[in-house]
Amino acid sequence: MQQTRSVELGTGLFVLLGLAALFFLTMQTTGSNTLAGEDTYSVTARFSNVGSLKVRAPVAMSGVTIGRVQSVEFDPVSLEAVVVFEIDSRYDQIPDDSDASILTAGILGSQYLGLQAGGSEFSLEDGSEIQFTQSAIIIEQLISKYLFSSSSEKEHE
Amino acid sequence: MLRDIYFTVVGFLRTFGALQLFFLRLLVNSPHIFFGRFRLVVQQVQNSGTLSLVIIMVSGFFVGGVLGLQGYSNLARFNAEDSVGTFAAFSLLKELGPVISALLFAGRAGTALASEIGLMKATDQLSAMEMMAVDPLPRVLVPRFLGGVISMPLLAAVFSAIGLLGAHLVGVNLLGVDAGAFWQQMQSTLDMSDVYEGIIKSVVFGVVVSLLAVWEGYNAIPTAEGVGRATTRTVVISAIAVLILDFMITAMAI
Structure with missing residues (x-):
């Protein structure tokens, strides 16, 4: 038995x-949340185009991951993408005029949010919004821009 | 010469047909054994599933680790080492999980089934049951077949899951791929159809390997040598069948 x-x-x-x-x-x-359990503060940034930025993508400053994207939403009033991301509260000295851009890690890599330090005396805090943003670079647009500009130059010659 | 070829072909077709009939008999007897004598099935799930867990988990972990290492070193050439999670998940879920689990399952549980049934036959236990008017097929073969069919998909799932953890350990904790990128890329690339493909494969392999093991054991020549040959044939034929079927299912899924 x-x-x-x-x-x-x-x-x-x-x-x-x-x-x-x-x-x-x-x-x-x-997924292992490297920031889980640690203190974070969240910051908002508005972009005209976020490319394929996804929730949980890293937020990097000088190439070092300091936070994660929390949400990517579309604001129907301002017709912009609103990205909310959280930054580890160890990094609380980031100037509030820093600019955010959406970058790609390598050619096939995933997209991440890169922060570039500004020169302001005040630092970012919970709920603040980043003023200067640069949208994702869409390769197709780049290519078509390049193609059309080179063909129009030829016409001028 | 022609005669030889003729007899080989006819012999192969006869064996193949007999195998199909045997499979049908197993299937017909499956429902009332599964619902009526569930204890027997549980016992066999224990034998072929629970006892195979260690080999499946250890192999899965190291296969996942190797995927992490290889994926990282090769993807790093294209600056795409973030995709190592996608790479490992695709390989594990669709191919390596079901196939390697099936091969290990044939080696660990299939041989045990074949030799057990073969020895029962060699020691006249099956004939004794027939003398007592007990059909050995439902009583002995069907529970073993069902046990294998139930165990195999679960083992493949455990293999893939542990493999993913191994890939995560190597890729993220050892080589420094970002944990968020690892899972985020994986989740945005894989969809349910990839998971289903793996599940379908593991179910098919479970049926085939269990069927072949039971068949070889039941048809073993009742001598020590015959049982040994039956065990060997189980592994060889299962491996070939699994790899051919894997190709066919993949071709159908694409």
Whole structure:
């Protein structure tokens, strides 16, 4: 009797583990939040185009990750994309006139939010908004710009 | 010469046909064993599933780790090391998870099934059951078949999940890929159809490997040598069948 019970217990645990693994694979949402549990403050920035910036993308300053994108939404009134991101509160000395741009890590890499330090005496704090932003560079637009400008130059010659 | 070819072809077709009939008999007997004698099935899930967990988890972890290393070093040439999560998830979910689990499952559980049934036959236990008017097929073969069919998809899922954790450990904690980029790229690239493809593969492989193991054991020549050959054939034929079917399912899914 004791043995049957342990067999049933083992099988039950195995099936549960398998189903949990299946659930994990289907959801794949776990992700390790490097900022979880740490203090953060959130800052807003508005862009005319965010490219393919996604929630949880890194926020980097001088190439070092200092925070994460919290949400990317579209504001129907100002017709702009509103990006809210949180910065580790260890970095509370960032000038409030710093500018934010959406950059791509490598050619195939994912997009991230890059901050460039400004010169203001005041620093960013919870709820503040970044004034100077630069939208994502869309490669297709660049290419078409280049193509059309070179062809119009030829016409002038 | 021609005669030989003729008999080989006819012999192959006869074996193949007999295998299909055997499969049908297993299927017909499956529902009433599953609902009526669930205990027997639980016992076999324990034998072929729970006891295979260690080999599956260890292999999965290291396969995932290797994917992390290889993916990182090759993607870094294109400055795309952030995609290592996508790379590992694609490989694990669609190919390596189901295929390697099936091969390991054939080696760990398939051989055990084949030799157990073969020895039952060699020691006349199956004949003894027939003498008592108990059909050994539902009582002995069907629970073992069902146990394998239930275990295999779960083992493949565990393999892929542990593999992802291994890839995460190597890619993020060891080589310094950003954790957010690792998961975010993976989530934006993969969709449910990729997960389904892996699940379908693991179910098909589970059915095929269990069927072949039970079949080889049941048809083993009842001697020590015959049982040994049945075990070997189980691994060889399962491996070939799994790899060919993997190609076919992938071709159908694309």
